[in-house]
Amino acid sequence: MINTIKTDLRIELENILKEKYNQEIPVVVEEPKNADLGDISIPVFSIVKTLRKPLNLVVDEVIDTIKKTKVSENFSAIEKVGGFINISLNRVAFSKKLIKEGQRLDYGSSNLGKGKTIVIDYSSPNIAKPFSVGHLRSTIIGHAIGNILEKLGYKVVRINHLGDFGTQFGKIIYAYLNYGDKEKVEENPIEELVKLYVEFHELAKENPELEDKAREIFKELELGNPEYYKLWEHFREVSLKEYMKVYEMLNVKFDSYDGEAFYNDKMQAVVDELTEKSLLKKDSGAMIVDLGESMPPALIQKSDGSTLYITRDLAALFYRKTTYNFDEVLYVVGNEQKLHFEQLKAVVKELGYEFYQDIHHINFGLVLQDGKKMSTRKGKIVKLEDVLNEASELSLNYINEKNPELENKSEISKKIGVSAVIFNDLKNHRTNDIEFDLADMVNFIGQTGPYLQYTSVRISSVLDTMEFNCEDINYNLFTGNHSFDLIKTIAQYEEVLQRAKEEYSPSVLAKYLLVLASYFNTFYAKEKIMVTDDKERNTKLCLISIIRNILDEGMTLLGMQVIKKM
RNA sequence: GACUCGGUAGCUCAGCAGGAUAGAGCAACGGCCUUCUAAGCCGUCGGUCGGGGGUUCGAAUCCCUUCCGAGUCGCCA
Incomplete structure (x- = not known):
């Protein structure tokens, strides 16, 4: 929303200036870092340079030009500070638009991906190996990107390209046939197969010819050796069964499990x-x-x-x-x-x-x-399943301390624990290495999954107490800083989703949700919501309901679980 | 050795199509619950943006160079 205004302003200014000077004069329109300075700002240095006129004159001229634009109807104040022109939005008008927009069920959606198909290959664990935290990243990053793409209108095909082929199977089959314990493998398939695999590597260190032997077996498997094929099929089946448990915990699904x-x-x-x-x-x-x-x-x-x-x-x-x-x-x-x-x-x-x-x-x-x-x-x-279980236990401890009367404690603590692990991964840009530290992952204070869930729960508990009407609103109530911060942040949702797509990084959305939650918590601390005045109460309830919708949808897109109480 | 990616507060990270005094969270310290969930809020402390050059009115951001870390570099996936 604010982006649209910025773009419109830039284009209008450039057109007017072009007509006047008969040359291209690029205009920079940005948002000041410090919100106290205004909502939109224009540094005029580059214009000064192209026009070769004194800075003061240019500033005044640009301000006059801004006043001639159509978008300027959105502005309430234009100020000059050195070489910067700072513009303030008309808060009432902007809020009015936003509250209307924000109520749409598909708020944040766009037709960006209409008619387009994107195939995502993610998770893709290697058969006969446990689902490690190493696979966690691919799984949840891929899942979140897929969700975001769908929100933007793309058709998404999710493929789990299982690592079910390759020389490693030669190794495992060799190990299994030569020194494997069939019964143990039946009882505890993945664990035993990993043992065999590790053992193979130890043996191969002493006898390098084993590597050739493994390659040979794989080659025959590839050509269709029935004995090897049968083993391979079995290993694949038992592994996949284990993985499905994890996918269920993470609530991740695929359109195809066709592997290599x-x-x-x-x-x-x-x-x-x-x-x-x-x-x-x-x-x-x-x-x-x-x-x-x-x-x-x-x-x-x-x-x-x-x-x-x-x-x-x-x-x-x-x-x-x-x-x-x-x-x-x-x-x-x-x-x-x-x-x-x-x-x-x-x-x-x-x-x-x-x-x-x-x-x-x-x-x-x-x-x-x-x-x-x-x-x-x-x-x-480290098995992911163990991590998720441990995270859930820590959550349960926390609930017992903070809200021991809560119903369905174990179910809720699972949702908190799993979401905490997911959010911890997604909040950082994907290309960064992350240190595996469970205590950190499930820290319940600060920029964490539970913080987002807690914020949503706080809103829910207020909203559940009373009906409200979004038609009966006093827009003047949004002009205060802690209210308008929220309005502006809500306005960014659509562009945040698009940037997350451009960078293929869910962290963009994750960071945004933290900002939104933080502004809400400030608002919540400063404003009483359930006031007696109907109009004021409606206004506030309507605002926070939009916030909750974005928080909940955002968390869902990231693959987290939304809860109503905690 | 070559190529790629990274180095921002004690720790974890934002910011990097150049812009105004470099931002969050954690940790530390100090406040705030007879009011809607204090898993919260407010404040204090904390930074030669790895070092050195350069381009520019202006550089954490772009270029060069250097140091440090990680990854990759032919029969693994």
């Missing part, structure tokens, strides 16, 4: 096309695509003829393009795979497809423990 193996029979076509277009080159026995000097070549086929990660990703990409005809495809995968996705794009470009530009690697930082990367190979792993 699904593309097993679709890779030859890729190899063929690369060959046809003369892009494939033999190098030390392996087949590569040369990508020039800026990038190492992409390895398409190993010297034993079996395929690699990028081959499968190419097959998956083309399959998705033909199946969904996407406008964009997003890969929510860690920073460490940056090169891989650059190569993927480069190969698609080499093949002559324009849509290489629509491929986006949504990279994110590592989950660190004591400043170091968590590693599967050393078996040092």
